[in-house]
Amino acid sequence: MPKMKSNSGxxxxxxxxxxxxxxxxxxxxxxxxxxxxxxxxxxxxxTGLIDVSNVKQVMAMLAK
Incomplete structure (x- = not known):
């Protein structure tokens, strides 16, 4: 299976x-x-911190 790509944005x-x-x-x-x-x-x-409810989605976009 290929590696996941990070979301460039x-x-x-x-x-x-x-x-x-x-x-x-x-x-x-x-x-x-x-x-x-x-x-x-x-x-x-x-700067601010993202909300706890969005952590999972953002981490998936960053592929970490």
Whole structure:
């Protein structure tokens, strides 16, 4: 049986932390920023962790 391929889009979007959690970036921070408050834009810069309910799907996309 051939090896599983990783999802190329997922490789670019997610990263594993040292403890095995999955980091992600926030959406809505690429354009149309004038109407968003500075506080909101600052919050979107920070990385977050994916929800526990999505861990299985993301790990399958990363083929790990």
């Amino acid at each position: 997922a490789k670019k979007r997610f990263a594993l932390t040292g403890t095995g959690k999955i980091k992600r970036k926030h959406a809505f921070h690429s354009h149309i920023l004038t109407k968003k408050s500075n506080k909101r834009k600052r919050g979107l810069v920070k």
